[in-house]
Amino acid sequence: MYPKIKVCGMAQAANIAEVAELRPDYMGFIFYGQSPRAISEVSAELIRYVPEAILTIGVFVDEDLDQVKARIIRHQLKAIQLHGKESAAYCGLLKDAGITVIKAFGVGQDFDFGQLEPYADVVDYFLFDTQTPAHGGSGRVFDWKLLDDYQLDKPYFLSGGIDLQHVEAIKSMTDSRLHAIDVNSRFEIAPGLKDVNKVNELIQKFKIQST
DSSP: OOOEEEEEOOOOHHHHHHHHHTOOSEEEEEOOTTSTTBOOHHHHTTGGGSOTTSEEEEEESSOOHHHHHHHHHHHTOSEEEEOSOOOHHHHHHHHHTTOEEEEEEEEOTTOOGGGGGGGTTTOSEEEEEEOOTTSSOOOOOOOGGGGGGOOOOOOEEEOSSOOGGGHHHHHTOOOTTEEEEEEOGGGEEETTEEOHHHHHHHHHHHHHHTO
16 A cells, blocks of 8 residues: 655645645645745635645644644644654653644664654654755655664654655555655745645556555
């Protein structure tokens, strides 16, 4: 079975509606002001109207815990993705509140997968992205062979520069822990504006051959 698809980083209301019509499994919205894909207060009001079958994810970076909880309630988010230096204790407080938690880590040649162990019981998924000081959005792919060092059972999202050219390689992966792929900058016309036709092509490449 092929991984699910998450489209992340939409910032414009009309574009959010267009991508939602394609029915990806997840849609991600960035609540981090320093990101060029940060969603505005006006556009964020549309999140609650995304079809129920699509799981909406709020992306945060070292945000105040109460602010995260407030966003979840206001925008009816189905999950949160933590992209900063959030501790296992921080994640645990959110999970104890019944929130689905995705903890992101930037992976590079010197990445120590041992640091994930304290998070294993307090998150629902990990997300592995390309290591960068900018909290993701680099458009670069990390060496997926590094995932051979990942020893935990926790399922994960694969992120970092994924494009249409990577579809066949992803389909050939046999790691049952690969839950979803996360696409962003490689599917953009401009930061925060997704190329709807290209996103549709990605979805169809997985759906057609998975039936």
